[in-house]
Amino acid sequence: MTEYQDYKYVMQDTGNLYLGAKFTCSELIENEDVPFKVKTILQRYIAADLDPETTLESLFYHMEPKGFVYEACKQLKIKIKYSVPVEKRSLLGKARILYQTYSIKLEKFAPIPLADKEKQGVLIQEIGISKLALMTFHV
Numbered sequence: 001m002t003e004y005q006d007y008k009y010v011m012q013d014t015g016n017l018y019l020g021a022k023f024t025c026s027e028l029i030e031n032e033d034v035p036f037k038v039k040t041i042l043q044r045y046i047a048a049d050l051d052p053e054t055t056l057e058s059l060f061y062h063m064e065p066k067g068f069v070y071e072a073c074k075q076l077k078i079k080i081k082y083s084v085p086v087e088k089r090s091l092l093g094k095a096r097i098l099y100q101t102y103s104i105k106l107e108k109f110a111p112i113p114l115a116d117k118e119k120q121g122v123l124i125q126e127i128g129i130s131k132l133a134l135m136t137f138h139v
Contacts, residue, residue, distance in 0.1 A: 003054065004007060005113040006020075006021055006022065007020040007021050007022040007057075007125055007126070008020045008022045008081055009122045010031060010033040010034055012131075012135055013115075014131075015130065015131055015132070016079075016128045016129060016130060016131060017018075017035065017038065017107075017127065017128070017129045017130050017131060017134065018117075018126050018127070018129075019034075019127045019128075019129070020125075020126060021055065021057035021058060021125055021126055021127055022055055022056075023055065024051055024052065024053050024054060024056075024059055025046065025047035025050060025053075025054055025056075025059075026052035026053065028042055028048075028056075029042055029043060031046070035134075037137070037139060038041045038129070038132060038134065040139050041072065041076070041139060042099040043105040044070040044071065044139065045068070045071050046059070046069055046072060046073070049069070053086055056124070056127050056137050057124040059108060060073075060078075060106070060109070060118075061122070061124055061125065062081055062114065063106075063110050064110060064111075065107070065110040065111045070106075070110060070122070073106055074106055074107060075133060075137055076129050076130065076133045076134060076137060077103070077105070077129070077130035077132075077137070078106040078128065078129055078130075079103050079104065079105055079106070079127075080103070080104060080106060080109045080126075080127060080128075080129060081102070081124070081125045081126035081127075081128065082101070082109075082122050082123060082124045082125060083100065083101045083102075083122075083123045083125060084099065084100050084102070084120050084123075084126060084139055085097050085098070085099055085121045086098055086099070086100045094136065099123075101125070103128070113115045116121075
C-alpha cells in the first residue's frame with residue numbers, strides 16, 4: 001500500500017522552516033528532518049490537547065484567534081500558505097478553474113470565519129515558521 005506523501009515535506013532556508021500541511025502531529029514528532037525544538041514545542045504546547053492524528057492543515061484551518069495554542073503559534077510568527085480556486089475565462093469565454101496561492105500571517109488567517117474558509121474553498125498547503133522566532137521561543 002502506498003502512503004499519501006503530497007504536502008508532507010520539511011524544507012528550510014536562511015530565515016524560515018517550512019512544513020507540509022498534510023503532516024500529522026505524531027508524524028512530525030517522529031520525523032528526523034524536523035528540528036528538536038519544533039518537536040518539543042509540538043509535544044509540550046500544541047499536540048498536548050489534540051488527537052495525535054490531527055494534521056497541521058486541520059489544526060490551522062479550525063484555529064480561532066484565542067487560546068494557548070494560538071498564542072504559542074503567534075509567537076513563532078507562523079505564516080499560512082493556502083490556495084483558493086478561482087474561475088478564469090479564456091479569450092473565447094471558456095471557463096476553467098485555477099488556484100490562486102496566498103501566504104499570510106496566522107494573525108490574519110485565524111480570524112477568518114470557518115464558513116468563509118469553506119465557502120472560498122481554502123486549501124492549506126504549507127506552514128512557515130520564522131527561525132528567529134523559533135530561536136527566541138523559550139521551551
